[in-house]
Amino acid sequence: MKTSNQLLVLLILVAATVVTAEAQQKDVFADPKNLKVLPKDIGSKELSETMKGFATGLGLRCESCHVGEPNTPLDTFDFASDDKPMKQKARLMLRMQNAINDQHVASLNEIESGERVPVRCVTCHRGRPKPKLIEDELDEQLARSGAEAAVDVYKKLREQFYGSHSYDFSEMSLPMYAQALAARGELDAAVEFATINTANFPGSYYSFFVLAELNAAMGQTSAAIESYERAVELNPRAKPFLEGRIKALTADND
Ligand code: HEC
Ligand code: HEC
Incomplete structure (x- = not known):
């Protein structure tokens, strides 16, 4: 019991440190320098949500696609760099996804108009980097x-x-x-x-x-x-x- 209480205190301390550290970090999504597919004027919130969607949709972490060390603050990352092949592949996928939605899914409207269901990363990937059955x-x-x-x-x-x-x-x-x-x-x-x-x-x-x-x-x-x-x-x-x-x-x- 005693050890679990100590553990709890420790966890709260760690959580508090993380929150303070995050509050002090700059917003890494605020001023993107190297967007080639996403809209260049994308808002910080939307870019953040898009990246979270990439990570959870594929079961990856930021450092799978971006240059940076795991478990270090995001402002130490070089997000604009295209060095990681995974990022280059993701960009190709993003283009593919836009083509699917804009050209193919959208053309269903020619037969029957209505709310179209967008294809997203997770539609195929379901939490895995390679969407294998x-x-x-x-x-x-x-x-x-x-x-x-x-x-x-x-x-x-x-x-x-x-x-x-x-x-x-x-x-x-x-x-x-x-x-x-x-x-x-x-x-x-x-x-x-x-x-x-x-x-x-x-x-x-x-x-x-x-x-x-x-x-x-x-x-x-x-x-x-x-x-x-x-x-x-x-x-x-x-x-x-x-x-x-x-x-x-x-x-x-x-
Ligand atoms: C599956 C790969 C992938 C993952 C995982 C991923 N990203 Fe990205 N990220 C990209 C791609 C691709 C772009 C560039 C999109 C473009 O060219 O329009 C990008 C762009 C960015 C940018 C803009 C960089 C700039 O200056 O142009 C930021 C910031 C960013 N990502 C942050 C993150 C964060 C934070 C995470 C983790 C939560 C993350 N990304 C996870 C692929 C990924
Ligand atoms: C229509 C289905 C589909 C959609 C939508 C899709 N992907 Fe993929 N993706 C695939 C397939 C299939 C592969 C595996 C191709 C291969 O390696 O033969 C793949 C592979 C990848 C890879 C390479 C993984 C590796 O380990 O080499 C990345 C990165 C990736 N996709 C990112 C994305 C991102 C980010 C999105 C959303 C913008 C996305 N994909 C949307 C089907 C899809």
Whole structure:
């Protein structure tokens, strides 16, 4: 208890120091020198909001794009510098985004006028520097280091990003991915991912059905029957259909 009180006092002191330091800093957004895409007369508030949108939209920090040391006051940064490649890429993206909104989204008005939904950084990026879908992340790891490493990546990403909008961890996402893998002939990896989904969603009929189908394709007859039976329990209306699958499986084996 004592230590946590001390910690609290310390935190308040630190917070107070930060606030004082911020109050003394000059407004880094007030007089931009090197805007090539944003309007040159942009207000300080608007520029500040735009930059916060870049940082949170991509899950980056100011120093990812700007020359400056992490955790140092903003007025020590050289924001006008174009030295960091990430800033140059962001500028290209800004141009792309303007073209999408001004030329393409806006031309929907020719068909039906109304409030247009603007495309923003976060629309694509969803809090990540490269807007990859979960299947892109897994494919990449699978090709580089195999199924086990890909499963590890899935678990780590799920731990870190579950509940955010960065990746789809919903019930259908892995079964669909597993089916895509199976269609590509990568059955081992497909079964691994389908199995993880049955652990993550123990009440999901579709997860067990997909796992059963993959087990069957692998010739894992008893595992397939077990998964079909679990699927029947979870969705009794599918019983005649699933019993048909089990029958076909045991007939194949005769
Ligand atoms: C994803 C990259 C990215 C991130 C993250 C980012 N910026 Fe920027 N910033 C840019 C780009 C690109 C420009 C130039 C835009 C243009 O040319 O119109 C810019 C311009 C600026 C400028 C104007 C500089 C000048 O003098 O022309 C300031 C100030 C600034 N950013 C501050 C920040 C701060 C503070 C943060 C963190 C909260 C931040 N930026 C995060 C990409 C980024
Ligand atoms: C229409 C979708 C879309 C929008 C909108 C979008 N981006 Fe991107 N962005 C991408 C894609 C896709 C990539 C990855 C391209 C690649 O590396 O192959 C990317 C890559 C980037 C990168 C390079 C990341 C890296 O690690 O190399 C930066 C920086 C970036 N975007 C900034 C922005 C900013 C800032 C905005 C808003 C002004 C924005 N993007 C808007 C789709 C988008």
